[in-house]
Amino acid sequence: MQIYWQETIFPILPSHIIGLLQKLSLNILNQLSEIRIRVNQPLLLVLRNNDYAVTDNRGQNYICDISDVDKVLQLITKNSLYTLEQELKGGFITIPGGHRVGLAGQAIVAGGKVKTLKNFSSVNIRIAREVQGCADSIVPYVIATSQRICNSLIISPPRCGKTTILRDLARQLSTGIPKFKFTGVQVGIVDERSEIAACNRGVPTVNVGQRTDVLDGCPKAEGMLMLVRSMSPQLIITDEIGRQEDVTAVQEALNAGVNVIASAHAATVEELLYRPFVRELVENKLFDRYVLLQDYPCPGTVTKVIEVKTNKLLFCLKTGVRVCG
């Protein structure tokens, strides 16, 4: 059987590592969420609930060496490091299929800012999943009327499925949901890291809905304003807001009458209050809904949906509260 990510992940792996992966059971490959290659350390697969060290033909852990990391980099950049200048500053590269490849090595600093990375020592390949229907449980709380959407902030620690949920929300809200008599709205996605829509040469490679425009690789703050001006969206979806300009842009968009669904890293709403800029959004109650996620029992599990204005709990996984949105 073909695993769906093979087509996009295998072209960036050296042939001997592909050989090792092909020998693994389907069960492991299906659960795979990260491939971690670290110099002088075992090749580690991060599965849904545990880690798995890949063994070689002799049954011993396969230890990665520096050439493995270099080969992966050579394959990702197609021998052209200059095409990924910006991405290297950020420390990660998004490859076709929307998978994110994180890199660690030695940073070169010029004028107090990271200029680029060199001597890479670790590569982390995070497998992006397109899980259609994973936002089903959130959709009822996000839709306000047949044409209006509640401004929502999806809050969770890393690896809880924020991006996957945003992608499915975009698909459902732009296509329309007959069950809720929701006709679908014009959606604009600002995809700074090419993760939500997994664009290849600017064209989305995953289904993000029929009324969706994607601004690929564009800084969030600038992109949101560009979309408002150029594509007149009714809803803007963007990932991981955190910088001051992001917060300002969200405020601008909201004041321009455009709905926003965004995500932020934090475990609870209270934690957000400690973050310098996102705090403003929470204090001014600019959003209508907070959606909290956790990765247990599986990524994308919704723990709470909070109505911000009244501070009412619309959904709670623990106590079983479920108020229809």
Added chain:
Amino acid sequence: MWIKVIGALMIIFAGISLGFIAAFRFNERPRQIRQLQSCLTSLKTYINYTVMPLPEALAASCEGINGPVRDFFSCSANMLAQNPMITPQQAFVQSILQLKGQLLLEQPELDLLTTLGANLGKVNCEEQEKYLDMVSQQLANIEIEAVQTRDENVKMCRYLGICGGLLIVIVLV
């Protein structure tokens, strides 16, 4: 008698041909160097402005020119596109070997191409531009020298061919 005349004419013709072939080689070298320069200039644009990956940039940079230099670039581009495991330097070296009789370049410019291969795709756009500028500058110097050699040798080769043919005929007669 007629056989002698025909034989003599053939010898003279062969001499002229040899002379012209040798002259063509001297003529062709500066032309190919100029083509190389123009390809490298487009390559610089494709790397710097459109930020194209190397296989595509190499293929695009030889658009509009013909002959062995084009083959060299498209051959290297194909190799890199089909097998991303090889380095640009390996692709260049292999292409040079494949196009041996056709690429009428000499050791200095071939060495320059090989070192260019070793430095392609490993640094950012800015540094890449600097390096390509440096290579273009060196190629320009090599071209000047190649033109001088051409001017000195082309006429000499042609005369030598004709005279050589005549000499053999005279000696034989």
